[in-house]
Amino acid sequence: MKLRDLPSGTHPNLLHPAYASTVERAPRQPPVTLKAAAAELSGPRFDRTLLFPHHDDLTKQTDGEPLGERIIVTGRVLDENGEPVPGTLVEIWQCNAAGRYHHDKDNHEAPLDPHFRGFGRVLTDAQGRYRFTSIKPGSYPWRNHPNAWRPAHIHFSVFGRTMLERLITQMYFPGDPLLGYDPIFNAVPTARARERLISHFDLSVTQPEFALGYHFDIVLRGPEASPAN
Amino acid sequence: MSELLITPSQTIGPFFKDGLRLSNGATLFPESAPGRRIRIGGIVTDSRGEPVPDALLEFWQPDTGGRFGASREGSSAGFGRVQTDGAGRYAIKTILPGQVPASDGRMQAPHILVLVFARGLLRQLLTRVYFEGEASNARDPVLALCGARAGTLVATRGPADADAFTWDVVLQGARETVFFDA
Numbered sequence: 001m002k003l004r005d006l007p008s009g010t011h012p013n014l015l016h017p018a019y020a021s022t023v024e025r026a027p028r029q030p031p032v033t034l035k036a037a038a039a040e041l042s043g044p045r046f047d048r049t050l051l052f053p054h055h056d057d058l059t060k061q062t063d064g065e066p067l068g069e070r071i072i073v074t075g076r077v078l079d080e081n082g083e084p085v086p087g088t089l090v091e092i093w094q095c096n097a098a099g100r101y102h103h104d105k106d107n108h109e110a111p112l113d114p115h116f117r118g119f120g121r122v123l124t125d126a127q128g129r130y131r132f133t134s135i136k137p138g139s140y141p142w143r144n145h146p147n148a149w150r151p152a153h154i155h156f157s158v159f160g161r162t163m164l165e166r167l168i169t170q171m172y173f174p175g176d177p178l179l180g181y182d183p184i185f186n187a188v189p190t191a192r193a194r195e196r197l198i199s200h201f202d203l204s205v206t207q208p209e210f211a212l213g214y215h216f217d218i219v220l221r222g223p224e225a226s227p228a229n
Numbered sequence: 230m231s232e233l234l235i236t237p238s239q240t241i242g243p244f245f246k247d248g249l250r251l252s253n254g255a256t257l258f259p260e261s262a263p264g265r266r267i268r269i270g271g272i273v274t275d276s277r278g279e280p281v282p283d284a285l286l287e288f289w290q291p292d293t294g295g296r297f298g299a300s301r302e303g304s305s306a307g308f309g310r311v312q313t314d315g316a317g318r319y320a321i322k323t324i325l326p327g328q329v330p331a332s333d334g335r336m337q338a339p340h341i342l343v344l345v346f347a348r349g350l351l352r353q354l355l356t357r358v359y360f361e362g363e364a365s366n367a368r369d370p371v372l373a374l375c376g377a378r379a380g381t382l383v384a385t386r387g388p389a390d391a392d393a394f395t396w397d398v399v400l401q402g403a404r405e406t407v408f409f410d411a
Contacts, residue, residue, distance in 0.1 A: 004232070006410075011238045012351035019240075021349030024275040025400050031355075031410040032374050038329040039289055039342035040355075040411050042297040044308035050251075080232040093248025101244040105283070119248035155242060157249060163289050163342055164411055168353065170239040187351050188237040196236050219233045 001041055002224050003164055004080060012187035019183040020144050036164060043162045046089045046123065056122045058094075058134040066116035068097025068135035070211035073171070073199065076128040077158055079222030084128030085165075090218075091157040092132060093119040099138030108140050133211065139178055151178035151185065158218055165220040172198045173214070238352035243283045245346075246312060254310035257288060257323035262306065264293025264324035269358065269384055269394045272317045273345070276401035280317025284347040285310065286398070288321060290340075295327030325360065331370045338365035338372065340382075345398060345408075354408045358396045359383045371409075381406045 014026035034040075054060040059070060073092075077085040095101045095118060098110040102117050118137075122130045139149045153170040160166060172179060179185055179198070188194045196219070205213025241249075258264075273281040288309035291297045298304035307326075311319045326339045338359055345354040359366055359382050366372055372379045381404060384396035399406050 007235070010235045014351055016351060019349070019351065022351065024277060024279075025281070025347060025349030026351075027354065027405055027408050028401055029378075029405050029407070031408050034371050034374060034409045034411050035332040036411040037331045037337065037371075038291070038295075038297065039340070039357075043289065044298060044305035046305050078233060080235050082233055091248055093245055095244070103244040103246055105243055117247060155239075155245065155248060157241075157245075163344065164355075166287075166344060166353065167236060167238060168241050168346055169236055170242075184239055184351070188239075193234060193237045196234055197239070217236075219236045221235060222232075 003036065003041070003162070003221050004224050006221060009189040010193065012189065016183065016187040019187060040164050041162050043159060043166070045087065046159070048123065050089065051121065051123070056120055056132050058116065058118060058120050058132065061117055062115045064115040066096065066113050066135050070133065071136050072131065072133050072205050072207065072211045072213045073154065073216060074129065074131040074205055074213070075216040075218060077124050077130065077160070077218045077220065078128055079160075079165070079220050081222040081225070083222060084124075084126075085160055085220060086124055086126045086128055088124050088128075088161070089121060089159045090124060090130045091119070091121040092154050094134065094137040094154045095140055097135050097138050099140035110138070110140065136173070136212075144183065149178055149181075151176045151182050156218065158220065160220040167218065167220055169218070170197065171216050174198055174201055240348060240351050241285060241346040243348045245285060249285060249310065249312075251310045255321050257290065257309040257321060258292065258306050262292060262324055264327075265392065266322070267325050267392045267394060268320065268322050269396055270318065270320035271395050271397040273313050273319065273347075273398040274317060274400065278402070280313070281347055281400065282313055282315045282317050284313040284317070284319075284345060284398075286313070286319050287344040287346075288323070289342045290323065290326040291329055293324050293327050295329045328365065333370070335370050336365065336368075338363050338369040340369075345400075347400075354400075355411065356398070356406055356408050357382055360394060361386045375407045378405075378407050
């Protein structure tokens with residue numbers, strides 16, 4: 001099996017000085033190109049033993065309901081050929097509605113929500129679909145540059161079938177005015193690619209009197225078409 | 230056929246501790262797995278030589294027989310995930326991997342695939358860890374591509390304990406680890 005070559009411009013460059021911590025952490029040597037072998041072209045398969053109570057509903061993981069706008073986030077994990085990726089592990093984490101993470105290194109002066117821990121996981125179904133219930137994260141300040149604020153976002157980690165498909169990314173919300181200013185979002189090289197990171201408000205996912213719905217598909221690297229096709 | 234645009238990567242950020250916690254993530258194989266039990270540990274550093282206390286490392290390897298995900302206990306055997314501690318250190322317990330062939334059929338030396346994620350990295354880094362003392366390192370086709378920097382991928386054996394290896398990850402600088410694209 002061989003994966004399609006990764007198109008240039010898919011991912012941000014590693015060195016992006018507008019995002020300050022890349023300056024000390026991005027490797028400066030060019031990568032060595034290797035032909036993918038057995039470890040690159042395989043990957044772990046996880047099962048339901050990894051799931052915990054309310055693994056897909058971040059509003060139900062404590063003994064009370066979190067504050068904020070309830071949202072449903074759903075979509076499909078597909079490969080670049082349009083094929084679904086079933087049974088793959090999707091993990092998410094986010095801050096609360098006030099813009100505070102449940103993490104000891106976040107000391108932003110916004111309140112913690114005792115009813116919100118902010119993480120979940122699912123295995124995609126046979127159509128590659130995932131679905132989470134959560135609350136809309138707030139934006140938060142991060143001192144990268146003066147008056148720097150991250151746009152509201154949910155972190156996503158996806159495995160795929162092989163380690164070369166592995167992806168960690170961030171999902172943003174439509175119409176967020178902070179997107180134009182964010183160096184992490186704008187490190188993605190093209191407007192078309194940046195658009196892939198913005199979820200779509202979806203009235204068909206929205207549930208009356210309950211939660212707004214957002215749709216976000218995730219596209220991973222996929223195999224080259226076999227010559228027989 | 231037109232392909233879909235691949236979703237771009239974004240940094241993991243500093244707050245992933247709960248979201249990506251994997252119980253027993255530092256132990257890649259169950260107790261019952263055959264083969265030579267080894268430990269690997271080291272420190273992740275940045276361009277200033279400062280420890281990186283917020284990195285996530287993932288490991289993927291075959292078992293002693295060169296098979297991936299073949300454990301009776303489940304097909305994530307051979308996968309590991311650890312977060313560096315406050316001093317930038319990580320540690321895993323595993324089995325020395327069996328050898329598997331390269332894409333052209335030539336046999337590779339035993340190695341573990343590693344992914345590195347951290348705040349300040351806009352996409353993951355792909356690398357490998359090999360093992361000091363393995364005669365097959367001299368013929369490994371991928372180490373040969375690394376030239377003078379191949380040593381950055383070879384874990385050194387403990388002087389006291391031949392099964393305790395040290396492998397540091399240098400993100401940037403004079404002894405920068407080799408990273409790959411594939």
